[in-house]
Amino acid sequence: MKNLHILWVDDEIDLLKPHILFLESKNYDISQATNGADAIDLIQENNYDIVLLDENMPGITGLETLTEIKNIKPNLPVIMITKSEEEHVMEEAIGSKIADYLIKPVNPKQILLSLKKNLDHSRLVTQKTTSNYQQEFQKITANMTMINSYEEWVALYRKLTHWELELENIDDIGMLSILESQKHEANSLFFRFVKKNYERLLNDIDGPVFSHSLFKSQIAPELNSKTLFIVIDNLRYDQWKIIEPHISPFYKKTKETTYCSILPTATQYARNAIFSGLTPLDMEKTHPNYWKNDIDEGGKNLYEKEFLTAQLKRLGLDLTHDYFKISSAKSAKELDANFNRIKKNDLTAVVYNFVDMLSHSKTEMKMIKELAGDDKSYRSLTLSWFKTSPIYSTIQKAQKAGMKLIITTDHGTINVKKPSKVIGFKDISENLRYKTGKSLTYNDKDVLAVKNPKDIFLPAQHINSSFIFAKEDLFFAYPNNFNHYVNYFKNTYQHGGISLEEMILPCAFFEPK
Numbered sequence: 001m002k003n004l005h006i007l008w009v010d011d012e013i014d015l016l017k018p019h020i021l022f023l024e025s026k027n028y029d030i031s032q033a034t035n036g037a038d039a040i041d042l043i044q045e046n047n048y049d050i051v052l053l054d055e056n057m058p059g060i061t062g063l064e065t066l067t068e069i070k071n072i073k074p075n076l077p078v079i080m081i082t083k084s085e086e087e088h089v090m091e092e093a094i095g096s097k098i099a100d101y102l103i104k105p106v107n108p109k110q111i112l113l114s115l116k117k118n119l120d121h122s123r124l125v126t127q128k129t130t131s132n133y134q135q136e137f138q139k140i141t142a143n144m145t146m147i148n149s150y151e152e153w154v155a156l157y158r159k160l161t162h163w164e165l166e167l168e169n170i171d172d173i174g175m176l177s178i179l180e181s182q183k184h185e186a187n188s189l190f191f192r193f194v195k196k197n198y199e200r201l202l203n204d205i206d207g208p209v210f211s212h213s214l215f216k217s218q219i220a221p222e223l224n225s226k227t228l229f230i231v232i233d234n235l236r237y238d239q240w241k242i243i244e245p246h247i248s249p250f251y252k253k254t255k256e257t258t259y260c261s262i263l264p265t266a267t268q269y270a271r272n273a274i275f276s277g278l279t280p281l282d283m284e285k286t287h288p289n290y291w292k293n294d295i296d297e298g299g300k301n302l303y304e305k306e307f308l309t310a311q312l313k314r315l316g317l318d319l320t321h322d323y324f325k326i327s328s329a330k331s332a333k334e335l336d337a338n339f340n341r342i343k344k345n346d347l348t349a350v351v352y353n354f355v356d357m358l359s360h361s362k363t364e365m366k367m368i369k370e371l372a373g374d375d376k377s378y379r380s381l382t383l384s385w386f387k388t389s390p391i392y393s394t395i396q397k398a399q400k401a402g403m404k405l406i407i408t409t410d411h412g413t414i415n416v417k418k419p420s421k422v423i424g425f426k427d428i429s430e431n432l433r434y435k436t437g438k439s440l441t442y443n444d445k446d447v448l449a450v451k452n453p454k455d456i457f458l459p460a461q462h463i464n465s466s467f468i469f470a471k472e473d474l475f476f477a478y479p480n481n482f483n484h485y486v487n488y489f490k491n492t493y494q495h496g497g498i499s500l501e502e503m504i505l506p507c508a509f510f511e512p513k
Contacts, residue, residue: 006029007042008052050076052079066080079111140182153190161238194448223317223347227405229347233353233409244508246383250399253508253509263469271411290306305323322345332390336397343397405511414494416493417474417490421482425438470496
């Protein structure tokens, strides 16, 4: 590896000889300048890795030199060294995007630490992150096979997500590949757990919080002041973790929980369950005019506002409230522009459909499929949307209005890779990760099959209708025109089945700063 080249600019450079010798012994090449004008000339003529710049020099000052350096080479890191502890000097230097700020007198090890922080940061972080994950890998692998509770699966999924986000920031494809294999093994074991325990957990009053119990158990107790409640459709836990830091300048997180999506992990079931506080079976019984099964014509989520109103009444919550479903940039801008109207409500519920539309467009549009080719790029697209969306502006307005903020989602999604053949009558449901209908034929190893939907609180379309849910990263395809379906849907984001990504979901609570 070539030595790193430093330009040190100081009008008393001769007094710094011991420092220079120390750095040269650490394999840094040092060039010297005694004034700002010479430094600017050298920077125009040479390529340096970093500049050490004295702030107090005769002629062109350090701050003036810094401005010229940034004009010539904006990305060249500069470490400012100064005797001054005046706040305005620090602020001006920091505002000019310096890499570091050191107060004289400095010792050689201080400078070495600053250089390593700025020049070797990526390499050192990569080494440390890789080492830490290698140590954790064995623990995660060993613990995975011992898990026998939902809470343990939540803890494991959080840990895997943590390492996925850590490893994607370093240049080590091998480690990411190992993590991907570990995630796949985790999903395989999680499927077995769900297949064995789902019905029991649904009936356990001390079991996990599910979609239909989320509002009563988690949301309602927090509604003691004006609240903005946001449901971002189809948002996974990993996507949430990269969005969260961009909320922290405005809101302080008071609590973050997870809950479990009901099956199918699909909008018409899971999101309706959140707003109604009922299982799909109870929705069909209690609100037959609102509930629609898969084969019924018309939209399946047209009555969430009515579901919410009925649930609030059932819970004895006399709150002024409103509901907005945002499925276009225009409607998002209209909501943001009319914020003064909604801030008067005790509760404002907003459903944002962008992430769900992104996952569907990945299937339908070749360009999006290429842009979101893997989980890392899928997260990146989600973050880019969030930072430029009207929802971000609405959140900031809510903070200024002193409103609480609650953010959650209805289900997650998974990048599907492998097909599983399924056969059914013409009225079989269309979703790729679950199917419902009569006389379904399928590979039993690939699915959780529920012969009697009422066992898991799902309505049946017909007397002999059943449900099947795909495991891991499988998707269903019909034998006729099989290769076409496989090529069209492979490496797209789908939901409705059983995976950590689809079922374990975040719910975060914030107070305005």
